[in-house]
Amino acid sequence: MSLREKPEVMLRHVRKPLLHDSAVKQVQGAAPYIDDLPEPAGTLHVAVGGAPKAHGTIATLDLDRVRQAPGVVAVITAADIPGKNCVSAHMEDEPILAADMVEFHGQPLFAVAATSRDAARRAVRLARIEIAAAPPAVTVDDGLETGARVLPDYAFLGGDPNAAIADAPLRASGTLRMGGQEHFYLEGQIALAIPGEDGAMLVHSSTQHPTEVQHIVARALGVPDAFVTCEIRRMGGGFGGKETQACQWAAIAAVAARVTGRPCKLRLDRDDDFMMTGKRHDFRADWSVGFDQEGVIAGLDVLLAARCGMSADCSAGVVDRAMFHADNTYHLPAFRIDTRRVKTNTVSNTAFRGFGGPQGILAAERVIDAIAWRLGRDPLDIRKANFYGPGRDRTPYGQVIEDHDVGRALIEQLERMSDYRARRAEIAVFNASSPILKRGLALTPLKFGISFTLASMNQAGALVHVYQDGSVHLNHGGTEMGQGLFQKVAQVAAEEFGIGLDRVRITPTSTEKVPNTSPTAASSGSDLNGMAVQAACRTIKTRMIAFAAEHWSVPEDQVVFENDHVLIGNQRIGFGELARAAHCGRVSLSSTGFYSTPKLHWDRERGTGHPFFYYAWGAACSEVLIDASTGENKVLRVDILHDVGRSLNPAIDIGQIEGGFVQGMGWLTTEELVYDAEGRLLTHAPSTYKIPVASDVPADFRVALYDGANREETIYRSKAVGEPPFNLAVSVFCALADAVEAACPGAGQKLDAPATPEAIVTAIGDFDVVAALAGALAPNS
Structure with missing residues (x-):
């Protein structure tokens, strides 16, 4: 019973409506965020200067007046980056600081490190920038007209949708435009970089992906990943906007810290945050559908064109997920779900809650509504008529809806x-x-x-320590952005050890403790990190059970953890007492945990899998x-x-x-x-x-x-x-x-x-x- 899941009637913490671990502190204004951390002596403040045009080559970047401004300690340009001037994780198509070409209005060109944030922001305005401007592509339509893409076109195809639509008794078609969305996190983008000895760098970053910040910063500094530590206790909201987009500001702060040898903090002004950071992709959906008198779809042809901005960023996954959800809950006998990942001279769009899924679902629901209006029927009846069911259970990407x-x-x-x-x-x-x-x-x-x-992102690690007094130190690769992940995972740890939540210490996410983390995204934070923490707890618990069984001469199945105690045969001792005894018996009370999601496979080239x-x-x-x-x-x-x-x-x-x-x-x-x-x-x-x-x-x-x-x-x-x-x-x-x-x-x-x-x-x-x-x-x- 000890290592099996408890019956629901025995659960003490899990499945209970417990308070968020930071709720009281947040209401009181006492929960510290990065801007609340004590600033190390000599901390400099960084502001960023952006491009005044959306497209063109840099003709003049005169920063002499900026360097002479009061309080300025250093001015950073692309030439000052000791490593690679690239903020992209995969495509290498976006610079940290633009050096030759500008591709969106507000694109970062330089940074100023000064003795105060006000001094840095005032100095930025003194730059003389001239751009040899070219006409920008701004909208999805503009991008489609130029033919520019950040990634190749891609489609799911099943059956003969053209024939299915042509042969259907009724047909409809249309275009739906869907706007983008600003993340509007309450805490804007921020990073505090503190240089250490031998080239080390500690970066406090408001990020959903500490490992990617670690990697991008290390690459920019020209040092191995192990020389950089990224740490985050909590974010004031993320919603996807801090999955990849936090890297640029962390990298600029770290480069400034390397150049000056002093701690550097970069906190974007809200207007700059709006202009310089990516948003939800706006889409244009062009569709045609064939259906019968009952509204049952025979074939669907939809083209999803997304404004990706100046670089790929997360557009591969975002637009793919829109394709994965273009069926929503409806069976499509014949289909073409085609996409265009359109390049424009706008900020590179990025992850946002739903990650393309909402755009695909909205397109699907527009099709259903159009069928209902055409037939004069209740849209709910058309939805139910097209719902997945027995014999109609395979998605356009080959996964069976079980x-x-x-x-x-x-x-x-x-x-x-x-x-x-x-x-x-x-x-x-x-x-x-x-x-x-x-x-x-x-x-x-x-x-x-x-x-x-x-697939490689579907993994998580954790680190759990049990101390001699029975208190538990908990760390994992997930990040807390207000969604309650830390609270849920703490509930799992407390449930596994049978102890009170007050005995579990939640600690900041750090690449120094749990390496190679996946981003806290795709709604997978609790799934991945909860299982990793459970695995670590159960490893420690197994050792404690084996020790208790041998020490007290009872079968292992008679060692049960509950209510801050351990039942060992007919004895009942405190959890802390067993921890002390196990330590004295030279039993390790520390363990990592690891989890990788099972059953997943995806062949993108063939467009099929699970x-x-x-x-x-x-x-x-x-x-x-x-x-x-x-x-x-x-x-x-x-x-x-x-x-x-x-x-x-x-x-x-x-x-x-x-x-x-x-x-x-x-x-x-x-x-x-x-x-x-x-x-x-x-x-x-x-x-x-x-x-x-x-x-x-x-x-x-x-x-x-x-x-x-x-x-x-x-x-x-x-x-x-x-x-x-x-x-x-x-x-x-x-x-x-x-x-x-x-x-x-x-x-x-x-x-x-x-x-x-x-x-x-x-x-x-x-x-x-x-x-x-x-x-x-x-x-x-």
């Missing part, structure tokens, strides 16, 4: 819980009598694949209200039912579902990135870029966890929860499109994302608001 029954049961349960049918009938009556205000309703399903699609360990399922029902004359809109009610398996911590998981949904709602309703024709980002600050606020959250917001265990052997049969709920916000966009369609038949398919008031009015277009309003106000109306 648990489609979970998805179908979940959506039917939410249909009942949300009272969908009655509300749909009520909304139809309301819309028939309301010419200006229109309500919309949509219930959309979700199937989200869990695993990194780059890229995901399992799927997280979910569904959301959203009701909205729009003013057809102004486009103003409001989310009235949201019902969510989401599958997290056997939750490690229901309180944290529900919080993640709520937060992910609202962030997704922002992407699809208010968060609009606007560039001018010269490639300048115009929405570069909170004054011009609108994230959801408290008043945007629906007053009627109902979230429930689906009751079901993970069929795969995950940590305590839980499922990932970080990214999947973001996609549930697609229901809000579909509900807005439903309301637009009610206002003007045929207009729903014209609605692009984000569905701002301007986008809604544009979609409605020829709807004669004045005439409708006049009719509504007429005495006899």
Whole structure:
């Protein structure tokens, strides 16, 4: 029993709604972030100077006035980088500091290290920069026209989609444009680099990927990876924006520290953070579909074109994942899912919660809605008609959906819980009598694949020490960005040893303790690091059990850990007492742990395999209200039912579902990135870029966890929860499109994302608001 998973009735910490480990400190403002750490004596502050044009060659970079400015200690250019001037992990297509060519407005050209942050920022403005400008490609359309790519085109093909569409009784086609999204983490990009002896460098970086920061910094400094340590205790949000993008600022800070011999801190101003860091990829989806009178799809042809920016960054995986999710929960008998990874003269786009999945899912749901509108049917009925099921269970990438029954049961349960049918009938009556205000309703399903699609990333390590007093030191490769990973993993460690959470010490993620980490991304943090920590705990526990059995002459199965004690036959001793005895008996109480996700294989060249360990399922029902004359809109009610398996911590998981949904709602309703024709980002600050606020959250917001265990052997049969709920916000966009369609038949398919008031009015277009309003106000109306 000792090393087997405990029955649920015996669990003390796991599956309990426990408080986030930093919650109280965060509310009090007492949780230290990198900018709160005591600055070593002599710390310099670094500011970055960016390109004033989006495309062209550098004709003049005159920094003489910058060097002479008050407080300036050093000015760093590409020539000062002792190692490789490259921030890209794989493609080597993006410099740390541009030397010859600029490829987006704001691209870093130089850095200033000064005695204060104010002095550094003032000095940056004194540079004289001249660019021999060339016309920039700014939009997806621009990039498609130039034909430039950051990566080759790639497609999934099954059957003959052209013939299937041509032979189908009915056909539809369209284009959907999806905007990007700024991460808007509360803590901006920041790094503190402290030089050590013999060329060593300690870097405190707000990063989701300490190993990549370690590698990029070491490469920039021209030293082995072992000379660089990257450490992070917590981030004030990441959302994917600190997976690769933290490397550049850490590298610049480290180079400045090498040049000056002093600690250097770089904290981006919010405007610079907006301009200089990548965002969610915006997409254009061109699609055509063939279907029958029941709305069942016969064939689908979709082209997903993504604005990747000036370099590849994460675009290979992001656009691949959009392809993996272009089916959402629907079986496609014949398909072509084609992609273009478009190069533009904009900042290189990067990872963002969902990692391309939301764009693929939104395209799929637009197709379903278009079929429903064409047939005059309820979109939910079309969704259910195309759902995966027996004999219709193979995805476009060859993976068999083994648990489609979970998805179908979940959506039917939410249909009942949300009272969908009655509300749909009520909304139809309301819309028939309301010419200006229109309500919309949509219930959309979700199937989200869990695993990194780059197989080598599906691994994790951990380090656990048990001290003689029975306290436990816990370290692993995952990073904490507010999502509760450290709390969940601590619960696992406490559960394994049968001790209180107060006995488990959570320590900062450090490449010095656990090497070669994967990024905390792809919703895999708890899956990977929880299993690695469990493995380490069980190794130590096995040694302690063997020692106790021999020392007290009892069978090993009579050694049981529970409630801060160990039952050894008929004896009961404290956990700390056994730890002391085992130490005296020369038993190692320290262990590493390692986990690699099983069952994964993917042949990208053939476009087939088993890229995901399992799927997280979910569904959301959203009701909205729009003013057809102004486009103003409001989310009235949201019902969510989401599958997290056997939750490690229901309180944290529900919080993640709520937060992910609202962030997704922002992407699809208010968060609009606007560039001018010269490639300048115009929405570069909170004054011009609108994230959801408290008043945007629906007053009627109902979230429930689906009751079901993970069929795969995950940590305590839980499922990932970080990214999947973001996609549930697609229901809000579909509900807005439903309301637009009610206002003007045929207009729903014209609605692009984000569905701002301007986008809604544009979609409605020829709807004669004045005439409708006049009719509504007429005495006899």
